[in-house]
Amino acid sequence: MSRVTITVNSMPQTRDVEDRTLLVQFIREHLGLTGTHVGCDTTQCGACTIHLDGQAVKSCTVLAVAADGSEVTTIEGLADGGTLHPVQQAFHEHHGLQCGYCTPGMIMASVDMIRRHDGMLDEHTVRHELEGNLCRCTGYHNIVKAVLDAAEKHRAAHAVAPE
Amino acid sequence: MKSPLQTIAPDVIMHPLKQPKPESAELSPEMKLVREALFKHVGKPIPRKEDGRLITGKGRFSDDFSLPGQTYAAIVRSPYPHARILGIDKSEALASEGVLLVLTGEDILADDIKPIPHNPVPSTNFDMKLRAKDGSHAFTGPHYLLPSDKARHVGEAVAIVVAETAAQAADGAEKVVIDWEELPYVTDTAKAAAPGAPTIWDEVPDNVFIDTTFGDKEGTDAAFARADHVVKAEFHIQRVTGVTMEPRSSLGSYDPETGRYTLYAGSGGAVRQKNELSKVLGIEPKDLRVLSFDVGGNFGTRNRVYVEFGLVLWASAKIGRPVKYTATRSESFLTDYQGRDLVTKVELAIRKDGKFLAMRADNLSNVGGRAVSLSPLSKGSGLITGSYDIPYATLRARAVFSNTMCTQAYRSSGRPEVTYAIERLVELAADQLGFDKLELRRMNLIPPSAMPYTNAVGSVYDSGEYEKNMDRALELSGWATFDARKAEAATRGKLLGRGFANYVESSIGTPKERAEIEIKDDGNIEVVIGTQPSGQGHETSFAQVVADMIQVPVEKVWIVLGDTDIVSVGGGSHSGRSMRHAGTVMAMASAGLLAEGRKRAAELLGSTADRIDFEGGVFKLRNSNRTIDIFELGRRTRESHGPLRVVKDNEMHTPVFPNGAAVCEVEIDRDTGHVQIVRYTTIDDVGRCINPLIVHGQTHGGIAQGVGQAMWELCAIDQNSGQPLAGSFMDYGLPRSDTMPSFKCEIAEVISPTNPLGIKAGGEGGTTPALATVVNAVVDALSEFGVKDIQMPVTPANVWRAMNSGRKAS
Numbered sequence: 001m002s003r004v005t006i007t008v009n010s011m012p013q014t015r016d017v018e019d020r021t022l023l024v025q026f027i028r029e030h031l032g033l034t035g036t037h038v039g040c041d042t043t044q045c046g047a048c049t050i051h052l053d054g055q056a057v058k059s060c061t062v063l064a065v066a067a068d069g070s071e072v073t074t075i076e077g078l079a080d081g082g083t084l085h086p087v088q089q090a091f092h093e094h095h096g097l098q099c100g101y102c103t104p105g106m107i108m109a110s111v112d113m114i115r116r117h118d119g120m121l122d123e124h125t126v127r128h129e130l131e132g133n134l135c136r137c138t139g140y141h142n143i144v145k146a147v148l149d150a151a152e153k154h155r156a157a158h159a160v161a162p163e
Numbered sequence: 164m165k166s167p168l169q170t171i172a173p174d175v176i177m178h179p180l181k182q183p184k185p186e187s188a189e190l191s192p193e194m195k196l197v198r199e200a201l202f203k204h205v206g207k208p209i210p211r212k213e214d215g216r217l218i219t220g221k222g223r224f225s226d227d228f229s230l231p232g233q234t235y236a237a238i239v240r241s242p243y244p245h246a247r248i249l250g251i252d253k254s255e256a257l258a259s260e261g262v263l264l265v266l267t268g269e270d271i272l273a274d275d276i277k278p279i280p281h282n283p284v285p286s287t288n289f290d291m292k293l294r295a296k297d298g299s300h301a302f303t304g305p306h307y308l309l310p311s312d313k314a315r316h317v318g319e320a321v322a323i324v325v326a327e328t329a330a331q332a333a334d335g336a337e338k339v340v341i342d343w344e345e346l347p348y349v350t351d352t353a354k355a356a357a358p359g360a361p362t363i364w365d366e367v368p369d370n371v372f373i374d375t376t377f378g379d380k381e382g383t384d385a386a387f388a389r390a391d392h393v394v395k396a397e398f399h400i401q402r403v404t405g406v407t408m409e410p411r412s413s414l415g416s417y418d419p420e421t422g423r424y425t426l427y428a429g430s431g432g433a434v435r436q437k438n439e440l441s442k443v444l445g446i447e448p449k450d451l452r453v454l455s456f457d458v459g460g461n462f463g464t465r466n467r468v469y470v471e472f473g474l475v476l477w478a479s480a481k482i483g484r485p486v487k488y489t490a491t492r493s494e495s496f497l498t499d500y501q502g503r504d505l506v507t508k509v510e511l512a513i514r515k516d517g518k519f520l521a522m523r524a525d526n527l528s529n530v531g532g533r534a535v536s537l538s539p540l541s542k543g544s545g546l547i548t549g550s551y552d553i554p555y556a557t558l559r560a561r562a563v564f565s566n567t568m569c570t571q572a573y574r575s576s577g578r579p580e581v582t583y584a585i586e587r588l589v590e591l592a593a594d595q596l597g598f599d600k601l602e603l604r605r606m607n608l609i610p611p612s613a614m615p616y617t618n619a620v621g622s623v624y625d626s627g628e629y630e631k632n633m634d635r636a637l638e639l640s641g642w643a644t645f646d647a648r649k650a651e652a653a654t655r656g657k658l659l660g661r662g663f664a665n666y667v668e669s670s671i672g673t674p675k676e677r678a679e680i681e682i683k684d685d686g687n688i689e690v691v692i693g694t695q696p697s698g699q700g701h702e703t704s705f706a707q708v709v710a711d712m713i714q715v716p717v718e719k720v721w722i723v724l725g726d727t728d729i730v731s732v733g734g735g736s737h738s739g740r741s742m743r744h745a746g747t748v749m750a751m752a753s754a755g756l757l758a759e760g761r762k763r764a765a766e767l768l769g770s771t772a773d774r775i776d777f778e779g780g781v782f783k784l785r786n787s788n789r790t791i792d793i794f795e796l797g798r799r800t801r802e803s804h805g806p807l808r809v810v811k812d813n814e815m816h817t818p819v820f821p822n823g824a825a826v827c828e829v830e831i832d833r834d835t836g837h838v839q840i841v842r843y844t845t846i847d848d849v850g851r852c853i854n855p856l857i858v859h860g861q862t863h864g865g866i867a868q869g870v871g872q873a874m875w876e877l878c879a880i881d882q883n884s885g886q887p888l889a890g891s892f893m894d895y896g897l898p899r900s901d902t903m904p905s906f907k908c909e910i911a912e913v914i915s916p917t918n919p920l921g922i923k924a925g926g927e928g929g930t931t932p933a934l935a936t937v938v939n940a941v942v943d944a945l946s947e948f949g950v951k952d953i954q955m956p957v958t959p960a961n962v963w964r965a966m967n968s969g970r971k972a973s
Contacts, residue, residue, distance in 0.1 A: 020330070034227035035220015037459075039408045040492035044892035047408060075220035088218040092210050095860045098698030100217030101408040101459030107218060123905065130900040134892065136408050136460050137698045139867030139929075140900040142860060 009077025046133030056112035096146035098137030119154035208856035241314030244885030261331030268311030304533030315532030318497030386521030390512035409459020415475030432735015458697035502573020542577030556619035575927035660944025672740025682797035693733010712753035739924025836963035850923030865929020873937035
């Protein structure tokens with residue numbers, strides 16, 4: 001057993017965990033934040049994507065002890081109080097989700113993608129970079145639309161002209 | 164022509180669409196309500212009400228639930244495709260740290276735990292009647308939660324280990340020692356039905372437990388005898404699996420004080436789970452509560468009961484603590500109910516001018532180790548002639564056991580298979596006989612004037628404008644400008660190909676549905692319904708229907724589902740039934756609610772119900788300024804009359820036939836055989852469309868699942884060991900964002916005459932023609948290599964082999 005402290009959605013959380021505990025288990029089972037999902041055992045599906053120190057990572061492939069002292073944002077911590085994050089809003093408006101299981105991971109990956117590219121995204125790039133997040137319901141069509149729309153709004157908000 | 168239904172069922176059912184309409188038939192209250200509805204909400208692309216919780220991490224999926232004192236289960240699975248269980252030694256597992264309980268097939272028999280009553284033979288009036296060879300009801304293989312005799316496929320659950328933690332349960336499962344006697348096995352569909360194949364069940368020595376012939380054999384034979392041409396083909400629509408992103412999960416608990424069981428488990432319908440699992444446990448249905456809230460995908464795989472659902476309930480009673488089981492992805496690949504796996508041999512008799520005269524089909528469905536559902540074989544049987552007017556047809560439908568996981572209905576159960584057969588056969592016919600492939604289709608399409616049309620195996624297509632669909636799909640896809648694109652692709656060393664397919668499918672489904680609608684004091688309307696969405700947006704589209712009927716804003720309507728203590732009756736969600744069945748019964752309940760409201764308003768306003776008008780959610784005494792709002796009426800009459808609430812049951816058997824067309828363009832790399840889909844276009848006649856945003860979403864997802872099967876997906880099994888080779892996302896090809904194109908989709912609304920709202924279905928049309936459309940495109944792209952056919956999935960290896968052998972690759 002090890003004692004770890006991870007700041008999750010701005011709240012420091014200290015727990016004693018088995019060394020083999022995965023970060024996603026820490027989030028779901030120790031903290032009860034069940035918005036982060038598990039869809040596979042092989043780091044393929046991306047349903048467990050969260051932000052670890054500001055970067056999108058698959059939390060099924062990080063040990064909780066390895067994240068000791070880190071900052072984590074999960075889907076529950078993305079909205080600003082009652083105001084949805086623009087990416088959440090875009091997924092809603094463009095029907096970018098059906099069953100909703102892959103959605104938290106999709107949104108967390110997309111937020112990071114838009115940030116990294118400063119909103120300068122085209123369809124090809126979005127499709128390429130979301131390749132590690134699997135969805136079985138939408139055929140990706142509306143997810144791509146949602147991300148492109150959120151990226152455009154990000155550019156507008158940050159006054160970046162498209163290339 | 165003799166009706167095929169007549170030869171099977173002496174008490175032939177008169178199809179409602181074929182019955183003469185009584186002259187004096189008065190409009191039913193719900194039909195009147197629908198006719199008069201303003202449709203403020205129906206037909207609008209309203210974003211979904213359910214999104215709020217799902218995009219903020221507040222969804223309620225099965226594994227999200229936990230109960231105090233909860234324990235965890237791990238399952239011991241068969242490593243062999245076919246092996247007798249000579250003995251199981253639990254002692255080492257029981258001694259393992261944290262292990263509380265180990266149960267096996269012997270314990271099942273000792274506790275008198277019953278098999279799951281899957282009732283696999285579809286039995287509504289309009290389902291094709293599948294029987295054993297001698298015409299008797301077929302032996303379908305009992306499905307005990309754990310077998311005591313032998314394992315019939317790799318991955319079959321043979322013991323459950325319950326422990327304090329999930330890790331301890333997994334450790335304990337490794338310590339269960341089983342004495343196996345390996346037996347000869349067969350996994351391949353055709354081989355399982357061949358003479359001398361290993362026997363899966365002693366009751367059916369040749370493994371073929373269904374063998375039924377439909378259609379007019381004499382008429383078919385005569386038509387073939389006078390035909391100028393006969394074109395034949397054989398296809399294997401390979402085994403795939405649903406791959407719901409949420410692995411199946413269950414949490415069972417038993418309360419010794421009340422004697423009641425509770426199960427949290429996402430499914431395709433909690434009511435079916437309750438009814439069947441209570442029979443397994445030998446308890447009254449009222450003593451089992453099943454909760455199924457957010458469900459992370461279904462596609463058919465979750466419609467039937469899984470053994471683990473029964474196991475956690477049984478185990479929870481034995482140890483007096485809740486038991487949770489969540490499948491790993493590998494377990495999902497091994498033991499989620501799988502899909503397709505049909506071998507079909509088809510023949511088409513053609514006159515020299517191209518007119519189709521008759522068709523023969525021999526369909527063999529691989530159900531796996533036992534029959535869980537024959538829906539795929541049955542659904543397909545009714546649609547072998549596709550969108551074409553083929554006067555005579557004969558179909559031999561067989562089902563066979565094999566040493567594989569059980570198959571079940573999977574997205575558009577049975578229809579993609581037969582659509583593949585007819586649409587590929589038409590292409591082959593055009594190629595062999597020198598017809599233009601579109602013109603050959605066009606001259607044989609069923610015209611709107613022939614609707615309702617009875618096909619050669621007795622299915623009655625309700626409505627549709629097939630040629631119009633075809634024209635529109637071709638136009639949208641830029642069919643006419645293909646040559647320029649092909650020439651451009653060639654400059655890049657790519658082979659461009661285009662494929663087209665028509666489709667017609669059927670939506671039947673469980674005929675019963677119940678709706679309860681109540682006007683709540685807080686100004687909301689609550690609708691209780693027994694369907695089970697898994698992403699289809701029922702909370703929104705159903706609310707749109709009720710909002711229009713009761714003339715209130717859609718935000719005020721709340722749909723309640725998924726808790727069998729609240730939802731007492733419900734057919735669940737499958738076969739594209741939900742919108743049609745729920746929409747109809749909700750319209751009926753709304754009519755009943757307004758009738759009750761009129762009565763109460765009349766009393767309050769001192770008049771009679773026939774003098775009360777209703778508009779905009781307000782009851783009004785005619786020729787006066789006296790009004791009362793429906794919510795106010797509910798509040799004011801609650802004490803005297805009880806809640807303003809109506810419960811309505813409806814039973815609706817008449818199937819509907821969604822239809823449409825799809826066009827696909829693929830680009831193939833000359834050197835590697837890599838296939839990329841570059842354009843994909845669809846037109847889908849879904850009947851009345853309640854929410855186009857949602858219906859388009861359904862089409863997109865449906866396309867991806869059909870395209871996935873054509874391009875990458877395969878539950879591969881190693882023929883030398885019987886071992887499944889697809890056990891993770893690394894070895895099963897799921898569509899990914901970078902391998903799919905954006906789609907061009909359009910909805911056609913030809914209102915169905917079979918139900919008040921005119922709904923057909925919108926969930927499966929994307930999938931149904933996709934397999935044929937993609938393969939037609941790939942074969943077209945490879946035409947210069949002399950390729951006439953190719954086995955799915957069209958992986959680079961298969962394509963390369965086809966290019967280099969100039970004949971069908973296998």
